[in-house]
Amino acid sequence: MSWLRGLRCQECGASYPADALFVCAECLGPLEAYYDEHARNAHVSHKTIAQGPRTLWRYHDFLPSQYTPRVDLSDGWTPLLHARNLGRALGLNNLYLKNDTVNPTFSFKDRVVAVAAAKALEFDLPALACASTGNLAGAVAAHAARAGLPAYVFIPADLEPAKILSAAIYGATVVAVQGDYDQANRLATEAAEEYGWGFVNINLRPYYAEGSKTLAYEVAEQLGWRAPDAVIAPVASGALYTKINRGFEELYAAQLIAGPLPKMIGAQAAGCAPIAHAFAQRTREITPVQARSIAKSLAIGNPADGSYAIDVARKSEGGIFSVPERAVAEGMALLARTEGIFGETAVGVTISVLKKLADARAFDPDEIVVAYLTGNGLKTSQALEPLAHQRIDTKPNLEFFQEQFEPKVYAVA
Amino acid sequence: MSTKIKIPTPLRRHTNGLSTIEIAANENVRDTLCTLTAQYPTIGERLFDSRGQVKSHINIFLNNEDIRFLNGLETNVQDGDTVALLPALAGG
Numbered sequence: 001m002s003w004l005r006g007l008r009c010q011e012c013g014a015s016y017p018a019d020a021l022f023v024c025a026e027c028l029g030p031l032e033a034y035y036d037e038h039a040r041n042a043h044v045s046h047k048t049i050a051q052g053p054r055t056l057w058r059y060h061d062f063l064p065s066q067y068t069p070r071v072d073l074s075d076g077w078t079p080l081l082h083a084r085n086l087g088r089a090l091g092l093n094n095l096y097l098k099n100d101t102v103n104p105t106f107s108f109k110d111r112v113v114a115v116a117a118a119k120a121l122e123f124d125l126p127a128l129a130c131a132s133t134g135n136l137a138g139a140v141a142a143h144a145a146r147a148g149l150p151a152y153v154f155i156p157a158d159l160e161p162a163k164i165l166s167a168a169i170y171g172a173t174v175v176a177v178q179g180d181y182d183q184a185n186r187l188a189t190e191a192a193e194e195y196g197w198g199f200v201n202i203n204l205r206p207y208y209a210e211g212s213k214t215l216a217y218e219v220a221e222q223l224g225w226r227a228p229d230a231v232i233a234p235v236a237s238g239a240l241y242t243k244i245n246r247g248f249e250e251l252y253a254a255q256l257i258a259g260p261l262p263k264m265i266g267a268q269a270a271g272c273a274p275i276a277h278a279f280a281q282r283t284r285e286i287t288p289v290q291a292r293s294i295a296k297s298l299a300i301g302n303p304a305d306g307s308y309a310i311d312v313a314r315k316s317e318g319g320i321f322s323v324p325e326r327a328v329a330e331g332m333a334l335l336a337r338t339e340g341i342f343g344e345t346a347v348g349v350t351i352s353v354l355k356k357l358a359d360a361r362a363f364d365p366d367e368i369v370v371a372y373l374t375g376n377g378l379k380t381s382q383a384l385e386p387l388a389h390q391r392i393d394t395k396p397n398l399e400f401f402q403e404q405f406e407p408k409v410y411a412v413a
Numbered sequence: 414m415s416t417k418i419k420i421p422t423p424l425r426r427h428t429n430g431l432s433t434i435e436i437a438a439n440e441n442v443r444d445t446l447c448t449l450t451a452q453y454p455t456i457g458e459r460l461f462d463s464r465g466q467v468k469s470h471i472n473i474f475l476n477n478e479d480i481r482f483l484n485g486l487e488t489n490v491q492d493g494d495t496v497a498l499l500p501a502l503a504g505g
Binding site: 022024025027029030182183185189190202205285287288290302304307 | 422426459469470471477479481499500
């Protein structure tokens with residue numbers, strides 16, 4: 001059963017039934033899902049969760065929609081890896097990586113779409129749609145294909161070709177908008193008023209956003225039901241970041257983990273860092289920017305959840321920080337070379353902010369720190385072109401090869 | 414000589430259900446919205462906070478351009494322009 005009770009305005013608190021609504025009719029504030037928490041917390045336990053499937057649906061008691069086989073791609077329950085090599089490089093003995101690059105469409109967006117798509121079927125909506133910086137488009141397209149629904153994805157026209165392909169291959173109609181993400185998003189918001197489709201991040205947004213909470217539940221369970229000391233995640237609209245925090249808060253309220261809750265650290269790239277800028281200026285008023293970042297999945301200049309993200313950063317004693325654009329590819333390479341995981345540009349941003357804080361000794365060396373790796377690097381490989389390749393060109397001849405070749409000797413850990 | 418104002422669905426109950434309202438052209442976005450609220454008084458408190466500022470979760474566009482990248486509420490409006498009001502939602 002679902003413990004969902006309805007939707008509530010984050011600004012004025014007005015409540016609504018659990019329909020395909022996303023904006024408060026009183027104040028235009030964003031709506032979010034609320035639950036019968038008292039009854040749910042009395043019901044849920046480590047045991048009830050352990051009995052669930054090895055997907056994000058093991059946490060269905062905390063989600064606004066139900067497991068729906070017709071749209072399920074076995075999303076979530078991704079590995080949590082102890083990062084010994086990267087940890088050594090950063091002076092962190094207990095660094096863990098939540099590897100969401102291995103989701104069905106290679107990013108954490110499968111989580112939010114899984115929840116929104118199940119809701120779209122419940123509402124009997126005729127199509128799935130979204131505005132996207134790329135990863136979401138692929139996730140929507142794949143889940144729509146699985147459900148047998150048409151998909152319409154609105155993207156900025158200059159998106160990485162691999163991201164466009166990874167939506168189009170599933171049969172989605174790709175609407176390439178001549179403009180940036182914020183303009184694609186605006187067109188999609190207007191289109192959502194004209195068509196009765198399920199726009200996962202517009203009219204299904206209150207349900208969609210809840211899927212990100214599973215990133216907190218999984219980490220807590222994989223650590224043996226405890227909260228890490230600090231987590232770091234990339235920040236675009238602020239929705240992922242605030243919902244990871246909400247996930248830990250809910251586990252604490254349900255007495256599934258003890259306190260204290262983690263310090264929440266957010267990561268942005270300098271080319272689009274309106275939330276990091278506001279955090280540094282000690283204000284919760286976000287000044288929109290025209291996004292110009294190589295980390296296109298974070299290039300949201302007008303972040304809808306920015307003020308809420310600032311609230312979380314302050315309350316959790318974490319923070320939201322930015323790194324220069326050149327650090328994006330450096331972070332991708334550092335992770336790949338130390339841990340064998342090829343993350344996308346947003347991951348490069350996350351790793352570089354982590355390194356910046358570790359270099360400044362912001363962590364105790366034994367703290368449990370979890371970095372969220374939210375998407376796969378193959379979709380953003382063009383960001384790496386400036387990096388020198390370690391490559392040897394040779395004739396098919398051993399002597400020729402040996403003339404070119406210098407073996408590497410790595411210290412054994 | 415007129416300006417079109419596009420009204421989002423959640424606010425149409427304040428405009429007798431109209432999705433587009435055509436009003437006489439004004440000098441700037443602020444005056445345009447003042448004319449709108451004079452005609453449809455209950456929409457005003459949905460758009461502006463107690464200090465007269467546009468609420469942070471509402472975006473205003475003049476011919477597809479966010480007015481915060483223009484001259485804000487003081488942005489000049491030309492005959493035939495379209496002002497669109499939209500709830501702020503993002504999340505790629």
